Amino acid sequence: xxxxxxxETGGMSDELERFYRGIIDGGSAMVVLGNSSIDPSTRLxxxxxxxxxxxxxxxxxxxxAYGAARNCPVxxxxxxxxxxxxxxxxxxxxxxSAPRNLRGSKLDSKSPTRRMGLDDIAAVxxxxxxxxxxxxxxxxxxxxxxxxxxxxxxxxxxxxTNRRRDAYGxxxxxxxxxxxxxxxxxxxxTAGAIDVSVRLGIDDxxxxxxxxxxxxxxxxxxxxxxGVAAIMCSMSIRETFHQMIHPTPHMRRQxxxxxxxxxxxxxxxxxxxGFIATLDQAESLLAERVADLAGMxxxxxxxxxxxxxxxxxxxxxxxxxxxxxxxxxxKTNPALDRVYCCVNPKYKRPEHISYA
Numbered sequence: 083x084x085x086x087x088x089x090e091t092g093g094m095s096d097e098l099e100r101f102y103r104g105i106i107d108g109g110s111a112m113v114v115l116g117n118s119s120i121d122p123s124t125r126l127x128x129x130x131x132x133x134x135x136x137x138x139x140x141x142x143x144x145x146x147a148y149g150a151a152r153n154c155p156v157x158x159x160x161x162x163x164x165x166x167x168x169x170x171x172x173x174x175x176x177x178x179s180a181p182r183n184l185r186g187s188k189l190d191s192k193s194p195t196r197r198m199g200l201d202d203i204a205a206v207x208x209x210x211x212x213x214x215x216x217x218x219x220x221x222x223x224x225x226x227x228x229x230x231x232x233x234x235x236x237x238x239x240x241x242x243t244n245r246r247r248d249a250y251g252x253x254x255x256x257x258x259x260x261x262x263x264x265x266x267x268x269x270x271x272t273a274g275a276i277d278v279s280v281r282l283g284i285d286d287x288x289x290x291x292x293x294x295x296x297x298x299x300x301x302x303x304x305x306x307x308x309g310v311a312a313i314m315c316s317m318s319i320r321e322t323f324h325q326m327i328h329p330t331p332h333m334r335r336q337x338x339x340x341x342x343x344x345x346x347x348x349x350x351x352x353x354x355x356g357f358i359a360t361l362d363q364a365e366s367l368l369a370e371r372v373a374d375l376a377g378m379x380x381x382x383x384x385x386x387x388x389x390x391x392x393x394x395x396x397x398x399x400x401x402x403x404x405x406x407x408x409x410x411x412x413k414t415n416p417a418l419d420r421v422y423c424c425v426n427p428k429y430k431r432p433e434h435i436s437y438a
Contacts (some may be wrong), residue, residue, distance in 0.1 A: 104386040155223055
């Protein structure tokens with residue numbers, strides 16, 4: 083989850099670095115820097131993290147070194163927001179196909195969106211590759227491609243948003259062409275010296291109208307053949323994101339069963355972070371072989387020390403996430419310039435900010 087605490091240029095701020103150092107010191111085995119924009123043409127929040135140039139890479143390097151010194155790799159997630167981005171760049175938003183009439187859109191729902199041509203696709207490939215090289219120069223040993231939640235790579239993968247009839251549309255594997263090309267480009271540019279992982283959207287939560295786990299078998303197998311280091315599963319897109327804000331038992335089962343299906347097809351480690359609220363839950367998922375990797379997002383935002391407190395046998399001291407979704411609401415609140423929490427005393431939401 084991007085928490086939007088970068089400086090005005092999109093560089094790593096002291097505030098953001100302290101936040102991630104707290105998670106590293108809290109006992110995490112790996113940290114993912116969420117939503118690093120790969121190019122000035124694709125932004126979302128004013129204080130969102132960026133990896134556009136050497137100055138951004140230099141600002142990342144100290145945190146990556148801090149994690150390495152503590153045996154906690156810092157993975158840089160590379161993000162192109164696609165049609166779910168912001169028009170702050172002054173350019174139309176990018177999509178694989180002409181946009182649908184969207185309901186439930188967040189942020190710039192009225193921004194002009196255009197179907198990408200082959201030159202646009204080639205430009206995006208270069209942007210991902212440049213950002214991956216910058217991450218490598220900053221000392222990262224792994225990057226994660228954001229291919230979930232309706233953002234650009236995810237929108238190419240989904241039959242809901244990709245209705246192309248050229249080489250980038252049609253079958254599931256053809257819809258995955260851009261993702262696979264980006265992976266190959268990065269491997270070539272870095273001589274294979276940086277691992278590539280993928281955050282994969284496995285379910286748009288639209289039923290047969292959108293992406294579903296059973297459609298991705300061939301894609302998952304191809305990701306393995308491409309040498310992907312890991313697949314982290316996620317679900318929902320812009321139109322269905324409200325289902326993620328207040329997770330129900332049904333949604334939890336839907337995600338868990340989807341992960342099981344993906345793992346059954348995979349030759350590379352598979353995991354997920356959605357809805358995992360405690361260390362016991364994470365360990366149970368691993369023991370039951372639902373996943374090979376288990377992460378936390380909102381739970382570790384609510385308490386950076388959740389791992390060490392739980393391992394010390396004192397889970398009662400954990401500031402447990404309420405899963406009320408207010409941290410996501412902060413992202414679209416014009417009165418705020420960052421994401422806050424309901425329970426974490428380090429960055430508790432100001433009392434005058436409330437949501438119905």
